[in-house]
Amino acid sequence: MEMPELLTRKELAKLLKISEKTIDRLREGRKIPFCKVGRSIRFNKKDVLEYLEQNKAGSIK
Template sequence: MSIENRTGLELLTIPEVGTILKISVPTVRRLQQQRKIPFFKVGGCVRFIRSDIDAYLQKRRVRSVDEYQ
């Protein structure tokens, strides 16, 4: 379950990121360990900021041929 703290940042767990990206938990862990997705640790638990996940998706978006014109 995601949490919203006082700063308005939506914090996500590894399984939540997997659900959003439609990938497995081990794949999320691999991306996190390879530091391909920004993360931070809180008390030993890995957390992600929703806007970082959205930015990760945006960076990997492949433009259509029509967008190049």
């Protein structure tokens, strides 16, 4: 079984090119999937990217 790539909020913010505060708001609003590892919050990279792909808005023409 392959271990998932877990990201910190700082790593996820850098990947998505958004602020860490925005990551916090998305997490608190349950807009992106996350998991708790002990007392730490981690984000499964694959799950977050799949979630964003499924929930992306249509492009403006």
